[in-house]
Amino acid sequence: MQTKVAVIDYGCGNIKSVVNALHYCNADTYVIDSPLKISNFGGAILPGVGAFGPAVDFLKSKGFDKAILNYVNSGKMLYGICLGFQLFFAKSYENGEYEGLNLISGEVRKFEFKDKVLKIPHTGWNNVESSESEDAKKMFSAVANEETFYFVHSYYGILKDLSQASSFCDYGIKFCSSVSYKNVWGSQFHPEKSGKNGLKILSNFIDEVNK
Amino acid sequence: MLAIRVIPCLDVTNGRVVKGTNFVDLKDAGDPVEIAKQYNLDGADELVFLDITATHEGRNTTIDLVRRTAEKVFIPLTVGGGLKTLEDIRNILNAGADKVSLNSSAVKDPEFIKKASDKFGVQCIVIAIDAKKVGENKWNVFVHGGRIDTGLDVVLWAQKVVELGAGEILLTSMDKDGTKDGYDIELLKAVSSSISIPVIASGGAGKVEHFSQACEYGASAILAASLFHYKKLTIKEVKKYLKSKNIPVRATT
Numbered sequence: 507m508q509t510k511v512a513v514i515d516y517g518c519g520n521i522k523s524v525v526n527a528l529h530y531c532n533a534d535t536y537v538i539d540s541p542l543k544i545s546n547f548g549g550a551i552l553p554g555v556g557a558f559g560p561a562v563d564f565l566k567s568k569g570f571d572k573a574i575l576n577y578v579n580s581g582k583m584l585y586g587i588c589l590g591f592q593l594f595f596a597k598s599y600e601n602g603e604y605e606g607l608n609l610i611s612g613e614v615r616k617f618e619f620k621d622k623v624l625k626i627p628h629t630g631w632n633n634v635e636s637s638e639s640e641d642a643k644k645m646f647s648a649v650a651n652e653e654t655f656y657f658v659h660s661y662y663g664i665l666k667d668l669s670q671a672s673s674f675c676d677y678g679i680k681f682c683s684s685v686s687y688k689n690v691w692g693s694q695f696h697p698e699k700s701g702k703n704g705l706k707i708l709s710n711f712i713d714e715v716n717k
Numbered sequence: 718m719l720a721i722r723v724i725p726c727l728d729v730t731n732g733r734v735v736k737g738t739n740f741v742d743l744k745d746a747g748d749p750v751e752i753a754k755q756y757n758l759d760g761a762d763e764l765v766f767l768d769i770t771a772t773h774e775g776r777n778t779t780i781d782l783v784r785r786t787a788e789k790v791f792i793p794l795t796v797g798g799g800l801k802t803l804e805d806i807r808n809i810l811n812a813g814a815d816k817v818s819l820n821s822s823a824v825k826d827p828e829f830i831k832k833a834s835d836k837f838g839v840q841c842i843v844i845a846i847d848a849k850k851v852g853e854n855k856w857n858v859f860v861h862g863g864r865i866d867t868g869l870d871v872v873l874w875a876q877k878v879v880e881l882g883a884g885e886i887l888l889t890s891m892d893k894d895g896t897k898d899g900y901d902i903e904l905l906k907a908v909s910s911s912i913s914i915p916v917i918a919s920g921g922a923g924k925v926e927h928f929s930q931a932c933e934y935g936a937s938a939i940l941a942a943s944l945f946h947y948k949k950l951t952i953k954e955v956k957k958y959l960k961s962k963n964i965p966v967r968a969t970t
Contacts (some may be wrong), residue, residue, distance in 0.1 A: 520841075522813040556838035589838075594868045611803050625915040625937055627884050631762055631967040654720060656793060658840040658884070677719060699793050699815060701757070708905050712779045 508534035526699035541573030549715035552590035591692030611666035642672035645686040655695035718965035722762035722938035760969025768798030787813025834882025890920040895924025909935025925958035
């Protein structure tokens with residue numbers, strides 16, 4: 507039987523690519539725009555591009571914040587991509603100050619570089635170095651270390667507890683490029699746009715959903 | 718290290734890839750989905766589709782081919798050409814594009830950049846600038862496939878689009894486009910050093926050295942079309958050369 511995975515559509519950007527990649531990984535993918543249905547799924551993905559404030563306001567107005575929290579507390583697998591990942595943090599300073607979903611302790615801040623050599627957004631393929639934790643190994647199973655993934659972002663998450671990080675990336679500073687902490691996974695890079703490495707991470711996620 | 722992106726560009730019209738010289742003399746170069754798949758296998762870091770169709774029917778053909786490509790190719794896909802409204806952008810994104818490239822519509826209504834960026838995010842908005850040299854270290858912005866001089870200074874326009882919310886600039890030298898003479902590195906340097914967002918160099922690539930030159934002059938990504946279509950060079954060859962010059966590239970397998 508195919509694994510049923512929900513992709514949460516909250517009006518933020520491009521979910522089609524995520525759906526395509528999950529199909530490629532043989533997941534039975536459903537796009538949901540209401541929190542009522544989320545408990546039907548063993549795996550859920552919170553994608554997202556755009557700005558933190560409007561996104562979190564929209565999630566809260568629809569009741570997704572509480573539904574996602576309950577979902578995670580029930581032990582089911584959640585994966586946040588890019589903005590979806592940043593939304594996991596307690597707080598973001600993107601165009602103001604916003605409270606996030608608070609699944610991860612820490613905050614989201616903007617890259618700041620003095621000259622114009624390191625461009626913002628951090629756009630393109632960069633190496634990540636995966637961590638040694640058991641949870642990190644699940645996420646990066648069969649992905650070679652120092653492999654490249656596709657990034658496009660101006661903000662990055664700063665973890666309070668670094669042991670939750672499953673990989674780090676270097677762009678002017680060393681930042682946390684992904685988290686895998688129990689059933690909460692997230693990445694600043696786009697697994698759906700990172701060629702075979704990204705597809706491997708998504709299939710590792712699906713494997714966890716099936717466990 | 719952040720890798721330099723090597724980006725093949727596919728000019729499409731009525732569902733086919735075409736390529737000309739200096740924006741005219743278009744030749745058929747093949748089926749876009751097949752070409753996109755091949756480029757993906759060859760190690761392309763991203764793909765750009767420029768829709769040069771003027772008609773409504775042609776536009777729907779493009780949406781369909783974006784959809785078919787996005788199902789097969791899991792690298793970033795940018796689509797541009799004739800996008801005038803937020804609805805146009807949404808349709809292309811829903812088909813599976815990751816970014817849109819805006820050109821004439823942005824010049825006509827700069828606020829459109831802001832609206833698009835606010836709605837879809839900075840990372841989604843690529844501003845394409847067709848630049849033509851009009852004097853010593855001076856370039857103007859041209860629109861409508863390079864037929865109309867807007868009188869706008871390229872560097873000032875680039876700075877303005879950054880303020881309005883562009884995430885990237887696709888900078889094409891009209892003087893160099895299709896010549897295989899090399900990128901206009903003076904133009905590239907002038908623009909890249911004056912803005913904080915990534916610049917994709919376009920127009921004029923003819924040999925591997927041109928790609929490394931563009932990197933040295935501030936390009937974050939390098940784009941070529943006919944060179945790759947007609948297999949004068951492969952993406953692998955370009956990356957191998959860049960690597961030999963210690964320019965970081967994503968490994969091709």
